[in-house]
Amino acid sequence: MYYAIICEDVDNSLPLRQQARPAHIERLQQLKAEGRLLVAGPHPAVDTSDPGSAGFTGSLIVAEFDSLTAAQTWADSDPYMDAGVYQKVSVKPFKVVLP
Template structure:
C-alpha cells in the first residue's frame, strides 16, 4: 500500500539539511530503485522553486510499504529525523486515484 510521509522541519533547518542531504537522498534512492516511490521532495519555505536562504518547511514522500508500521519505522529512522532536521513526521495510508 502507498503511504504519505509528511515531515515538518525545525526552524532554521537549512544548515542541517545541507550536511545530511546525501544520506537522506541515498536512502530514498533505495526505495526508488525498488520501484516503491510515487513522489518525493521538499516543501520550500517561500513561494519559489529555489527558496535560497529561506530554506524548506518540510518534505513529502509517497512510497509503498507493506504496512503502516513499516512506513512509520522507515520515517522515524530517516537521516533528517535522526539529525534533527525534522520536528515531527506524520505517516498516513494513501490511496492513489489520479492520474
C-alpha cells in the same frame, strides 16, 4: 499500499538539511530503485522552486510499504530525523486516484 510521510522542519533547518542530505537522498534512491517511490520532495519556505537561504519547511514522501508500521519505521530511521531536521512526522495511508 502507499503511505504519505508528511514531515515538518524545525526553524532554520537549512544547515541541518545540507549536512544530512546525501544520506537522506540515498535512502530515497533505494526506494526508487525498488520501484516503491511515487513522489518525494521538500516544501520551499517561500513561493519559488529554489528558495535559497530561506530553506524549506518540511517534506513529503509517498512510497509503498508493506504496512503502516513498516512505513513509520522507515520514516523514524530517516537521516533527517537523526540530524534534527524534522520536528514532526506523520505517516498516513495514501490511496492513489489520479493520474
